Amino acid sequence: MDVNELLPKSETLRLREKLIGPSCKLFFRADPLKIVSGKGQYMFNEKGEKYLDCINNVTHVGHGHPKIADVASRQLRVLNTNSRFLNDNLVVYAEKLTSLLPPPLSVCFFVNSGSEANDLALRLARTHTKAKDVIVMDHGYHGHVISLIDISPYKFNHKGGEGKPDWVHIAPVPDIYRGKYTDKDYSMEELTDLYTDEIKKIVDENVANGKGTSCFIAESLQSCGGQIILPPNYLRKAYKYVRDAGGVCIADEVQVGFGRVGTHWWGFQLQGDDVCPDIVTMGKPMGNGFPIAAVITTKEIADSFGATGMEYFNTYGGNPLSCAIGNAVLDIIVEEKLMENAVVVGASLLKSLAVLKEKYHIIGDIRGVGMFIGIDLVKDRESREPATSEAQHIISRMKEEYILFSADGPHRNVLKFKPPMVFSLQDADHLITILDTIFQEIESVNV
């Protein structure tokens, strides 16, 4: 057995089925993977077999990074307590984080997960605006707590969901390939207008119905919804309509922040230097797998929240350990030039995927930026009918080739690339070679 394995795989699986809630799903349910260790962009099973990891967007600076281990070890020996005491780690980290955002975003709340962050963002928005209604993007996902399932169409409109609460309003996702309006019928400029007009329609209806709009919350690039890149000017226009109606704008950067897009630290920045949300939430990659998340907002909104007099206390949030680790992650991103790497590797992949698209009809659309890429698979390029079962087959075949990939989006037909940021050009070449082989297999069967 591997030195890091405590039980035979069959026993691990038996105990998992007995002891862990059945709602907690395994990848590759029919033949789940047991992972015992990881290094950089690779994960290893109990037999020592090496998998190339294209899906772990949490392990941002790579699996098993020694600097994170060193920082945690040192801080755990020194101190880990709550944020009701003054401690330097908290303020040093808050200062560094806010320096990476436009100046109005200057006040931090530290929490433990993206779900806690979005829940708090919702409270901030409601307290500040004194309104309740929320505008969300279709297929959006914002977290697993009760308040966020309520605002996540990815949850409430799917299996086990209870549908949309009446205070939630769904704007169509600006998916220009298979959304309500597409590039088949409209220019990019028209698409931006059509999609943002849908936001305007909602805020106007809220006004007409005597209701305010507390906020518009959107992932800066939609992930679970199918790796969607917002069209140019989308946020600029959407934010204006929302603000004109008294609402605040929340950028959910939980999945895509911290330099994943390569050219910028945050996804919303792709929309232009003048585009600035009122609240940003961040999480997943923030601690490289250590539970940290944050809400960063303006002084005005933080002051409105403070003015209620209700204390906000988060037991673990902003403790010296999590801040030390968050700080180390920021340092590593810079020291190891991971954003620069994302630019180079992302561009290379998009170029190679464009070549594959020429060869294989199953590839309907390729979209992405940096280490965030989606491949929308179709049965037919004209109808754009989603190739759902083919996507599942490809994922399984890639697993056989020791590459971990996943598919998502409303039709589960979008291959989703969001690897650790240390993913290399060599890895990209290997990935393309394997994809080429598998697409070839599929097309030869279908001929």
Next chain:
Amino acid sequence: MDVNELLPKSETLRLREKLIGPSCKLFFRADPLKIVSGKGQYMFNEKGEKYLDCINNVTHVGHGHPKIADVASRQLRVLNTNSRFLNDNLVVYAEKLTSLLPPPLSVCFFVNSGSEANDLALRLARTHTKAKDVIVMDHGYHGHVISLIDISPYKFNHKGGEGKPDWVHIAPVPDIYRGKYTDKDYSMEELTDLYTDEIKKIVDENVANGKGTSCFIAESLQSCGGQIILPPNYLRKAYKYVRDAGGVCIADEVQVGFGRVGTHWWGFQLQGDDVCPDIVTMGKPMGNGFPIAAVITTKEIADSFGATGMEYFNTYGGNPLSCAIGNAVLDIIVEEKLMENAVVVGASLLKSLAVLKEKYHIIGDIRGVGMFIGIDLVKDRESREPATSEAQHIISRMKEEYILFSADGPHRNVLKFKPPMVFSLQDADHLITILDTIFQEIESVNV
């Protein structure tokens, strides 16, 4: 400057005020403490001054425990990924945890905080019972997310709170010293009946109004509400009434679990071996400050939740790192005999406090078990009028004596003792000596 200090205290404070939301409060606001390191039951400020910590119920096995640092360091080098892969740490920890609970509590969900745990418990209860209404105890506190402020009178009935939602029903807390019914007028047996009859009244009203009862949630010992010990048979009777009406019973052990009571692992076990909730939530001390929490329930309830088909995915929950640390905490509790220590130290303190009560009229009531003790301060023993300002004065005086203490309860007059479990007999003697001095000062002024 201390080797662990990065900034002068004035600068830390300035940055804190600038960068952290004003809703996040500091202890001792007028003159906050800067803490740079900790060891066991002690914390050290930037001048190296040593404080005896009577309030950190999270740092359960003590500040800076080397074993936790070693385990974290090793696991961070090996692997930290989400629970969609099989991993031994998860099942080994789940097996150990469930072995500490009555057999029906056999299925685990791992999350990052007590708030995430109680939010999930609420979802489980509602899904299982198909009912929405919730019974809570007055002054109860269950967490900071939106769904839990809704069920926490400690929040919704206080500053900035928006009052009780109509689906929440408040049962009076069985505080036999200053609750709705007290030991002035009734025997213990009568008190249990009176307080549990209030639960019965609520479930009956729900039935009469055509509404079900999804759950009754209660801290097994109420902490923020004023260190309340439930009277004998309270949970046995309350649970029966709730279950007879189709509801499930949730024991919130977030603040008091993991052996704090000394004789048992969980607070609810103080009520008898046959008393078993349907759902238990745990958090704070679980990872000694590392963000871990859990919901443990019955197979039936977990299966109801699974049957909806909605996946429950918690990014960090149950990852190999948090499980390794949780496991180490359990080992340390046993190896260092911390529950045995809680029994001995708690008994000694209660005995010494009883002697102080003979001497000082300000002590109205002393109650506690193990490392969970409350001292209810009064202006007058007959009227039991709460000595709120005196409690605040005592806290400040103790800080001057390098002892960290806090006051809580609806009147903020209950001194709250809930230290790291390594608190020693010698610490207890020192604490009593200082308390004696301060009570003496107060009484001499008042004479």
